[in-house]
Amino acid sequence: MDARAQESFQVSLLGPLRAWRQEAELPLGPPQQRAVLALLLLRRGRAVALGELVDGIWGADPPAAAVSVLRTYVSRLRKLLEPGRPADEAPRLLVSLGDGYALRSDAVLSDLDRFEDLVERAGALRAEGADRAAVDLLRDADALWEGVPLTGLPGPRIEAERGHLEERRLAALETRLRIELDLGEHARVLPELTALCAAHPLREALCELRIIALYRGGRRAEALDVYARTRRLLVEELGIEPGPSLRALHADLLADDAGPAARPASADAGHGSASGAEPDGPPGPGGIVRPSQLPADLVTFAGRRAELDCAAALLPDRGHPQTPLLGLVSGMAGAGKTTLVVHWAHQMAHRFPDGSLYVNLRGHDPSGSRMDPREALERFLVALGVAPQAIPEGLDAQAALYRGVLAGRRLLIVLDNAADTEQVEPLLPAAPGCFVVVTSRSRLSGLVARHGAHPLTLGVLSCGESLELLARRLGAARVDAEPEAARAIVELCARLPLALSIVAARAALHPGFRLADIAAELRKDHGSLDAFAGDDVGTDVRAVFSWSYQALSPQAARLFRRLALHPGPDVTHAAAAALAGVPPRQVRALLTELTGASLLTERAPGRFVLHDLLRAYAAERTEAEDGPPESAAALLRLHSHFLFTAHNAATALDPFREAMPLPPCPPDAAPLRFGDRAQAAAWLRTERYVLREIVGHAAAHGYHTHAWLTAAALNVYFNRLGYWHDLLEIEGTALRSARAAGSAIGQAYALCGLGGAHSQLNHPEQALRHLEDALRLFRSACHPMGQALVHRGLAYLSNRGGRPQDALDHYARAIELYRSEGNVSGEAGVLNQVAWTYILIDEHEKALLRCEEAIAHCQELGDPYGEASTQDTLGYALYHLRRYPQAIERFERSQRLFHEIGDRFLESDVLRHLGAAHRATGDLGAAREALTAALALLEEGGHTEADEVRRELSELSGPNGGNAPSG
Template sequence: MTAHIEFRVLGPLEVGVGDRPVRLRGLRQRSLLAALLLDAGRVVSIDRLAAAVWGEHLPESVRTQIPIHVHGLRKAFKDAGCGVQVIVTEQAGYRLRTDGVWLDAREAEELAAAARKAAGAGQSEQAAAMLGRVLGLWRGPVLAEIDTAEIAVVARGLEDARLSIAEEWAEAELACGRPREVVARLAGLVEDHPLREGLRAQLMLALWHSERQADALEIYQRGRRHLREELGVEPGRGLREVQRAILAGPPALDATRPEVPAPRVVGDADDEPLPADTGPVVTVRPAQLPPPVSAFVGRTSQLRALDRLLRQDGRFLPMGVISGVAGVGKSALALQWAHLVADRFPDGQLFANLRGYDLDRESAQPAAVLERFLRALGVDGEAVPAGVEERTALFRSILDGRKVLVVLDNAQSAAQVRPLLPATPGCCVIVTSRRRLEGLLVGGGALPVPVEVLTEQDSAELLARVLGAERAAAEREPAADLAALCDGSPLALRIAAAKLAMRPQWSVAEMAERLADERSRLDQLSRGGLEVRASIGLSYRELSARAALAFRRLGLMDAPGGFAPWLVAALLDTTVHDGERLLEELVDAQLL
């Protein structure tokens, strides 16, 4: 590919071929290209592209609209004089080629890495120059004209990276003895991001070294007021140490970047700065994990996949999304792994049932969950902010620099989860949901961990553990039949085994015979408030009317090889394309 194609995402989306701009038509076309650029070089699936373009409200014609927009983009490149295929069609989706392409975000990442290496070698002048070039690549808010949640999450990540680079640049400039340049650049950034303590500390140091002691102390007081009024917290130790150094006298010859730990919760202390060795006051270690499920079997590959979260490079928040059909054991897997690795998170474990699929209660609101989390972390009830955004900011501030495991069970959507995510890579988040929550996979880089039904061997082992090895061995063949009738569903297996355990006079063969009747099978699989029918019903009630009709009619068919779009088209007297869309809706709802 020729090397004259330039993409710019650090500001409004811009594309150029040589000196000619590529004219992008419409927000959806721009959103699709942005999604490909943010995953440049990798295949992006149709589902992920759809989430980036339309968010969670997908049109029925999404499968045809994506290729139409891709065709429009290719035509725009061709009209601008590009003679090669920039967007490549792959079996699983589309990929934006990176050979011969210049992308400002990639340039920023490579330059910043080189600058950090230079800083580590003591080459402050070189580091300052390179970091200054990096900051110059930003032309405004990242992809500001694109407002889908998935793109917004990535944009916020790039904006956070910009602020971190600004802090590193300020440190390098101060080491080179240029505080006035730091003041000129950081003053506006601190005004725009008043809760960013690292930026404020660097601005205070720069003012101090510019012989503006009073201004530096005023910047501290403004920041303290913002933190107290918006989050109910005091400045962190790093900011207080900078204030104390300014009060002590003239600046030292070298100005080093202070460490800014998590803020402390407001208590009964007066307005005087705390001693340097007091540290954060929030020391509560929550341990909220429910007990693991008894007789846990199988899931070796899923546990191994989750272990990969502990081996990430430390730059991004490790997050796994466990998805699967109702009753397949998602929560059991999450709790089993959480207890196995709890000692890797010395600052505690937080747990919340988000009730995304609860028969009797509404889904948990993020604001209410955040309030419980903040109280568990030691925040006084009166200090909990009112709004969701403020609570999220305080939650992330408290967890900054800590190692906490957060388990969010039974989530309904990515939007319900996002406010509950920490920002520090030392933490880890596990989410369970019936849906795949592709918004978290696309925007948050979450690891997908799909959970299928148990194998025959694992089903037999689960029955043996609940019934007792002797009873299961005595009726080995009926136990195998019972496991097959439960179709590998841990929920169904546990209900059936619990009924047998409570009725020792029943034989396993008798229970299997009861389940063999398809008309009453779901009636039999009910025990102590647990029902297979109710679990399926919660997913069913979220379907569109036509998908629900397709589900009912497919239930009348005997199709051991699976269901094809033409079959749905025949059952509903519709097109094959519409049949495919309805099947996809049923798959997304984990009903097929």
């Protein structure tokens, strides 16, 4: 069995939540933990933020420790889903994404997916006229249900999801019963309809089907009585009259002509054909024309289940909307907005018995000929049965007539490719019962603010959805035969539906081409859009992007081009301002224009992402429209911004660090300054991944001095927080850049950083080599502060190697160097490290003396970081002397200081020491609380030490949980 098959597991959502791996049922834990798993499963591979999980399980009144409890649940689920995963290996199934979690959908085989597949196949069979086969599939789909979905799981979000799932089951049941009525099986389905109506007395569609079954069985009086009782319930419970379809059916019963027996159930129930659309032509009840204008659905539609569910959830579960509903689907060019909306509209059209309207407003048409609202109104009015000569001239008069014609009717209206809110507003109905869906590349915030539109931003497809799209276009066998090549195509197309469709069309036209060859062609053109040039302007990615780009203001277009120079993965307001060379206040408006045009995505507040293919397009525009001097000036501002901001942050974290001479700063680079350590740590934490890229980016573009100086500034923070693999990459680049710049000091600092990272990662030989090389360079340059820094690194390495006397010798030399320079802060730091060395050799009383000296220096200097580190060491010495209450006091002081500074990694380390001290006193509750808090901090930072803390927590629950660890 391959690794992927071993990773996958089966789940049941259509009843009590259960899970199996290789036929063995998994113990999913307490109800709230099961609810976390259910919410992750229902999101199908997309991230669920921590806030969403808290709200979803506890609602508006979560407990104080809700986040810690959630992290514990996630930790347990990871162990359950990947029992054999090594402790030092990152989770593969339940992964951290942003500030939340995601469960890989390709590893899950669920009864919900099976249900949806059967319903979808039944719809396809029905469209082909194979009604009996469709009924069989729908019966199989219903057999998957084992009662109420998600039984026994708590939380408001679970309750909402339960309602959505039950609605899907009822919709499938109604479809199957409708087909069976059309097949003349009214006698057989009547008992089932009677039971369903009793369970859902306000559901009009079920009532209509029951009335048809009764009438066709010769029971007209009972059918009339069912209508009367349903109407009375609707009036009494909801305050509404039955909808037009049920009223029309009642009128047929009263007339007692051919009545419901003469027409298929789909017509009586107000439903269309298999696709949900009905042909224009004969008027409906009362002589009203029922338009059916939806474009053809895409047979090979794939993915977007979460978005489809989101849109479906806007429709009320019972009855009909009392106000016009408005949905807004926005997103970048090529994201598949129209395809999604048309597909959804075909699925939902049966909910709108008075028909469907569609218009392409040409808001981003290459010709620039956007449709005037009056033209759209004229088309709609004619489709609704108004004679052309009766349509007034003015926009206001046309809109008033349109709203009047729609009064009392239930239509689905699709306004595709809108340019702005003003183009859409005249086309909105005023009467309840209609649903309008607008698509646009722009966000149309006016529709949200003034008309309460429900926004849905369409991003790229997931990897699984992208592979599904390829399989639908090329056949599953061809994709399964070359899975690696298929995945490569998906990533090279950046999971953009338009790009995937273009490549799939090329592959479909050449069935003899290997997917590996197509992937190789894409790699050759990676970084350009040449591979995505279609046969016409509508299927050429470059052309499609250009329609949005050409509509930008000159300033926004210039910023769009500049963003291609940023290494990513995301960009902030401040970095964008530096690239553009404009004030931050001005750049905010430009970023808003770009996000409004869907050329940029705001991934989190103030953090923006440029899609890979849009980045390639922006780079092409930069090359075509900007000269090398403009690009060079923008890059200099960008790298100066990060260099000076990183040094400002490092100085805020360590005010006593050695100041380094920096190159001149361009006036428009606008580096950030920080009022305190917490602000600096927050910036470094949020910019971590950008900073990791910016050093390599500076080196690659020839800004070598910026590269090594930026790395030198980052060393303090990345080392304190334990990002040592990042440091290896950053300092390795810095060393190459320092050599290219001819800077011996730069090489020495980079070598010292490499030595420290290798020491932490337990690579003693590499660490020693780098540190000795750094010491030689610092000595040659007569640089005592650098020499002291290296001696501290060598001492740490000696301690790790079990050579404490060598460590004390190095520390003694470092103290001499610091005293020669009058550096009291450096001396205090070394005294703390000397104390730790004494603890290692069980000379705890000496450790106490050195700690007291160091703390006095730190308090005199006002150095909270130095004091926090030393209070932790002092607590550890007291712990080993079994003076536990005093140790706890020192650990708590250290933890508070690290928390105020914002150093989460070292705070977690102190919390682990605090947990051990509480455990030694027998207070297991306090120990568990401290370790739980430490685990939450480590999981947030993605540190492998989290597994060690999980083991410690597990030990607390074991038979020896009360035993204190040995020193």
